[in-house]
Amino acid sequence: MVHYFHPIAWVRQMKLMYYKRDIDLREKGKWQTQFTLENPNVACWRACKVILNNYNVEGGNLINGIAFYQIGIEKNNSLEIDVNKAKLAIKYLDKQLELGKPIIVGVDHTYKYKGGINNDDSTDHFVVIIGRSSDKVGTFYRFYEVGTKYENKGSSDDNKLYVKNNNTLKGIPSYSPKHKYTVIQIRKNN
Amino acid sequence: MSIINRITLLVFLSLFSCKKTPIQSVSEKVKKHTLNVVDKVIDKNNFIKIKWEELNYINNDFHEFTSLKKEDRRYVKLLNNKEAIIVIMEPTKYNLDSIQATENSIILYKKGGGWIYKFKWIDKKRHIGRWDYIYNKTVIDSSFSMYVVNEKYIDGLSKN
Numbered sequence: 001m002v003h004y005f006h007p008i009a010w011v012r013q014m015k016l017m018y019y020k021r022d023i024d025l026r027e028k029g030k031w032q033t034q035f036t037l038e039n040p041n042v043a044c045w046r047a048c049k050v051i052l053n054n055y056n057v058e059g060g061n062l063i064n065g066i067a068f069y070q071i072g073i074e075k076n077n078s079l080e081i082d083v084n085k086a087k088l089a090i091k092y093l094d095k096q097l098e099l100g101k102p103i104i105v106g107v108d109h110t111y112k113y114k115g116g117i118n119n120d121d122s123t124d125h126f127v128v129i130i131g132r133s134s135d136k137v138g139t140f141y142r143f144y145e146v147g148t149k150y151e152n153k154g155s156s157d158d159n160k161l162y163v164k165n166n167n168t169l170k171g172i173p174s175y176s177p178k179h180k181y182t183v184i185q186i187r188k189n190n
Numbered sequence: 191m192s193i194i195n196r197i198t199l200l201v202f203l204s205l206f207s208c209k210k211t212p213i214q215s216v217s218e219k220v221k222k223h224t225l226n227v228v229d230k231v232i233d234k235n236n237f238i239k240i241k242w243e244e245l246n247y248i249n250n251d252f253h254e255f256t257s258l259k260k261e262d263r264r265y266v267k268l269l270n271n272k273e274a275i276i277v278i279m280e281p282t283k284y285n286l287d288s289i290q291a292t293e294n295s296i297i298l299y300k301k302g303g304g305w306i307y308k309f310k311w312i313d314k315k316r317h318i319g320r321w322d323y324i325y326n327k328t329v330i331d332s333s334f335s336m337y338v339v340n341e342k343y344i345d346g347l348s349k350n
């Protein structure tokens with residue numbers, strides 16, 4: 001048997017090792033707005049659960065009252081990030097996306113929003129991670145936004161959460177540029 | 191006597207003339223107005239362990255929320271003096287600093303502050319009340335608030 005170095009095969013192998021392949025789980029009819037559900041103003045988590053259900057995925061609940069990964073907490077007028085947890089959380093997102101499963105995540109957009117509604121005092125809203133890709137800005141995760149009644153906004157190409165240096169995911173939803181999201185919770189799929 | 195001496199004397203005399211009793215009684219009142227009063231003002235059994243299920247308020251009346259599956263309906267349940275499950279977005283267990291009772295309300299103080307959850311009767315005979323979410327001391331968020339009925343008495347209401 002003769003072994004030889006093949007540059008194209010080598011580059012392909014390196015790409016597989018160091019770059020993540022693009023994943024896009026978006027499909028017509030699988031997005032859900034929170035505004036057609038009962039108590040629409042507080043239905044973001046339930047809308048995210050409907051989306052998971054549309055993909056035959058169960059999960060998204062708190063486990064014994066806490067999130068699977070709590071990446072950040074609002075404290076002293078800022079967001080404290082657990083960088084190691086954030087790194088693990090990204091690995092989990094990748095694993096689930098590669099299995100074809102969307103993931104519910106909690107985002108922060110306003111410090112102590114309405115006093116800090118959730119029991120982590122930090123999560124303001126929920127969205128669903130639905131893909132992964134990269135552009136000239138960097139690697140990003142696509143998300144379904146449930147806080148709009150328009151499907152083109154909810155499933156927009158512009159709904160991107162970019163990976164930052166501290167492993168956090170940050171982005172702006174297409175429907176509302178004033179909201180600046182930071183992912184601070186990852187919910188577990190069953 | 192110099193002016194400084196006169197002022198010192200005045201301060202000294204005014205300090206000794208202060209009564210301690212009213213301050214103590216105020217703090218005692220505050221203490222009494224926490225958990226113990228729950229027993230006195232409203233029967234504790236009406237709150238602890240009772241599930242308060244959300245009602246739909248339509249056409250000036252209260253109805254069971256039949257458009258939602260039972261497991262998707264919102265509710266409030268005090269587990270004990272320190273914990274409550276409150277379903278606003280999702281079923282969530284909250285730790286409480288204290289439960290305070292006034293003459294016509296019960297107030298849950300969430301641990302860490304930020305907001306309170308305040309109960310008042312709407313129709314005591316029908317066991318219907320309202321939980322209000324209050325933040326920034328006075329702001330009520332109606333989306334986070336709900337009309338409720340003691341789950342034991344929900345069958346007496348019309349379906350909707």
